[in-house]
Amino acid sequence: MKNLGICLVAGLITLPLSSHGAQTAQARMYCQSLRFHRGSAVDSVGFRWTLEMTTLPAGINGELAPGFFSNGYSNSAYIDLYSELLDDTFPGGIALNIPDTGDTNGNGSLDFFEVSQAVVPITSPGAYNIPGYGSGGLTATWSRDAGSPQGFCVFSIPGGLYGTLEFVHSFELIEYAGSLSYSPGASNVAASLSLTETNSGNTLEGSVAFLKSPTNRFNQLTLQSASLTNASMQTLSLYVPTKFLRRTVNSTNYFGPVEFNDGDLSTPGVEDYYSWVLSIDDLNDADHDGIPDFSDDPTSAAARRPLLSLTQGLTNVLLTIRGDVGRLHEIQEAGSITSSIWPTVLSVTLTNDPQDVSLPLPANGINFWRVRAQ
DSSP, rough: OOOEEEEEEOOOEEEEOOOOOEEEEEEEEEESEEEEEEEEEEEEEEEEEEEEEEEEESOOEEEESSSOOOOTSSSEEEEEETTTTTTEEEEEEEEEEEOOOTTTTOSSSSSGTTTTTOOEEEEEEEEEETTTTEHHHHHEEEEETOSSSSSEEEEEEEOOGGGEEEEEEEEEEOOEEEEEEEEEOEEEEEEEEEEEEEETTOOEEEEEEEEEEESSSSEEEEEEEEEEEESSOOOOOSOOOOOEEEEEESSSSEEEEEEEEEEEETTTTSSSSSSEEEEEEOOTTTTTTSTTTSSOOOOOOOOOOOOOEEOOOEEEEEEEEOOOOEEEEEEESSSSSSOOOOOEEEEEEOSSSEEEEEEETTSSSEEEEEEEEE
């Protein structure tokens, strides 16, 4: 058998788990208000009507907001109803429910508010009150393609003398996605968000701070502060602390409301689009206990330095690793001890101490291995 030159670099790299180490999780934030554009309808005698929504005391901002004056419905807005026939505008109000579209991908978010998910035509009930025109119930029919923040909604409003008016509107979801970098502490989590609006390129970046519940620290936190700057260098600040929970089914996910003082700073002096939901998905679990590092107790214990031995066989190399059971160990190799590149060829979570790992014989006759304990 040809003699092979095989060298072993034992336990040169360990990765300590530090209470001050920064981690990165995925984040998504969406506004619970919808942005509606002007809708139009044609009455039974051929005249055009238009309908616009707003939450402003004067002017139009297109917002269909959660709560507001909902009268038992999920969302509502003031409206301006204009009649071409009468050449007059009727101010009033509208309230309706966001449809229950379910959660197809099981991530805990309603599909309706997730740009990546489609909304097949679905109806929801509502009501209107327009002095000088009438009042009563209405039906909203919603649809939106997967991957698009823009959808369509048709309001069917009975109109008495004018017949039923079918107002066709386009509406927009306001969704941001990106990352949350955080440093977990014993009682708090300091973090920063970096988010980009879906399909637009607008950004929100800045700091957020969470406080862990003293009685349920793994599953409940309070968002204590938030200061996010948009692409126009305007800053959205938190209005009131809000509660965040870790989901019981999707246990890597945390979610909660974010209430800004003002969510749309393009309408100065008026508070609108301020109710949001933030979802955080953290796959980091340094101690492998099933609790993401975002809310887990920090630890300063370093990984045990691996001890390695090597046995050459006829067709393989047997690497024996002594280290922490349950910890991930990355086996890296290089053709030279001075190489600056050591690619990981195998990742093993130890189930025994020691544990044997079989590796192929080096094709070029010489090789070096080292192990990184995470």
